[in-house]
Each structure stands twice: as C-alpha cells, then as structure tokens.
Amino acid sequence: MAVMEDWGDGDYGRTAELLAPVAERVVEACGVSEGQHVLDVGCGNGNAALAAARRGGRVTAVDPSPRLLAETGRRARRQGAEIELIESAAEAMEVPASSADVVMSVFAVIFSPEPREAVGRMVRARAAGGVVAITSWREEGAMAAAAAILRRAMPAPDGPPPRWDDPDWIAALFAEHGTRAEITEEELPVAATSAGDLLADLEANHPAWRAVRRATSAEEWDPLSADMLLALEAGNRDPDAFLIGSPYLLTLAR
Numbered sequence: 001m002a003v004m005e006d007w008g009d010g011d012y013g014r015t016a017e018l019l020a021p022v023a024e025r026v027v028e029a030c031g032v033s034e035g036q037h038v039l040d041v042g043c044g045n046g047n048a049a050l051a052a053a054r055r056g057g058r059v060t061a062v063d064p065s066p067r068l069l070a071e072t073g074r075r076a077r078r079q080g081a082e083i084e085l086i087e088s089a090a091e092a093m094e095v096p097a098s099s100a101d102v103v104m105s106v107f108a109v110i111f112s113p114e115p116r117e118a119v120g121r122m123v124r125a126r127a128a129g130g131v132v133a134i135t136s137w138r139e140e141g142a143m144a145a146a147a148a149i150l151r152r153a154m155p156a157p158d159g160p161p162p163r164w165d166d167p168d169w170i171a172a173l174f175a176e177h178g179t180r181a182e183i184t185e186e187e188l189p190v191a192a193t194s195a196g197d198l199l200a201d202l203e204a205n206h207p208a209w210r211a212v213r214r215a216t217s218a219e220e221w222d223p224l225s226a227d228m229l230l231a232l233e234a235g236n237r238d239p240d241a242f243l244i245g246s247p248y249l250l251t252l253a254r
C-alpha cells in the first residue's frame, strides 16, 4: 500500500473498533500473563497494548504515527495502565535485544516497506522462550476484494510486493531469522447496518480510503466506489443488515 502516508489521518478509532477482537485473540494466543514484558509493534490506538496491560503485562507500544501513539497513551491513562510509548517504524525500532516475552503486531508490521528488517528486529527483541505474533490479511473475502479495487487507484509498488497472505512466504521470512513459524487461518466477523454504511465509514475514516479519495477526481472515484459496494454486497451473509468474514493469518513464532 505505497500510497499510505499517514495512519493518523481520519478517525482511526472506527477501524480500531472493528479490529479489537483480533487484538484480544492475539494476546490470548500469546498467553500474556502478569509481569511479562510485552512489545506491541504498530500499536495504533492501543487495542492490543491495552489488552495485554489488562492481563498484567508490562507493555511497550511502538508506532510511527505520533497521533495514534498519543491516543494509546490517553486510552492507557483512562484505564489506569502505564504503557511505555516509542515513536518508530518496525524496521527502525531500537529496543534492547532479548527483552520482551511477547512481541506482537496486529495488522501493522505488514505495512512495513522493509519486512525482512522489521521481522528481524521483532525476532531480536524476543527473550528466550518468548513468542513473536503477527496477523496479516488473506487476499480472500469481501473486504479483501474491496481493498483490491481501492489498490487499482494506487501507484504500483516498487518491486514485488510482500506476500503477507502466503503462509509459505511468512514461514520463509521467519526461517531467515532462525525461527519456526506456526501459521493458522482465522476469521474476523465484520458487521454493519449495511454494506453502504460500512463503505461510507471507510471512505470517511480509514486512512487508505481517505488517501485514495483525495488523490482521485470524482470521475475516477465514483466507479471505484460503486465497484467496492458491489464487492462488499456480494459477500454479505446477513439479509437484514451486513455481515462478512475477513480471513486472516495468525503467525506465532517461538
């Protein structure tokens, strides 16, 4: 997603609400427990960081967006949690080696322009006996179809894009860093009052949708938006409202 510049753009809180169940799932899968040091890479507004803190983890949250990092800090204060905040991209992250029992990234390190470096830094931060956890979208389902339509209006990436939807590619990436990855496919239910309401929400609040909309004329945007609506409606499982499943991969490397 080369066009994505500013994850602080728009009201990320709306997207975070949709993703919150995955943050809980990752924290549970990692078995975060009292006193463990947890590193949340690409924390956004703090979903996974806060879930880990609620389980007694000592949390460090990392994100390149100062606005989202500040929101993580505000939410932590409101919940009485102390979270260390570091402004950095994953590929530039400088945290002490072997310092974290859990190193996790919920739909975040997948946006790194340097996945090898980013994953290498995550693996280096993991303490002996610890775990690295990453979630990444599969290129399947109605939301992926809508995102693929959005990408038609984005500049092509330089070189081959990373294959975060491919378990073999992910396993090879971890193997390069001497770690074995266990990868399972899971599904995030996404519900809304209608496909149109979900799309309007994305167009108003999601930074990728906002960035493309800003960069295109109405003539270019309107057919894209119509195609995205059709793609979302095609996946709808709820005749009275809107419900789709968004498949994703959960990678755990120990």
Ligand SMILES: C[S@@+](CC[C@H](N)C(=O)[O-])C[C@H]1O[C@@H](n2cnc3c(N)ncnc32)[C@H](O)[C@@H]1O
Binding pocket: 007, 008, 015, 016, 019, 023, 041, 042, 043, 044, 045, 046, 047, 048, 063, 064, 065, 068, 088, 089, 090, 091, 105, 106, 107, 108, 109, 111, 112, 113
């Ligand atoms: C879809 S949001 C997910 C946020 C959060 N983990 C959650 O589950 O709500 C993507 C996040 O990745 C962050 N991000 C973008 N590029 C990144 C990079 N190179 N390294 C680490 N995080 C990055 C963004 O700032 C944003 O917070």
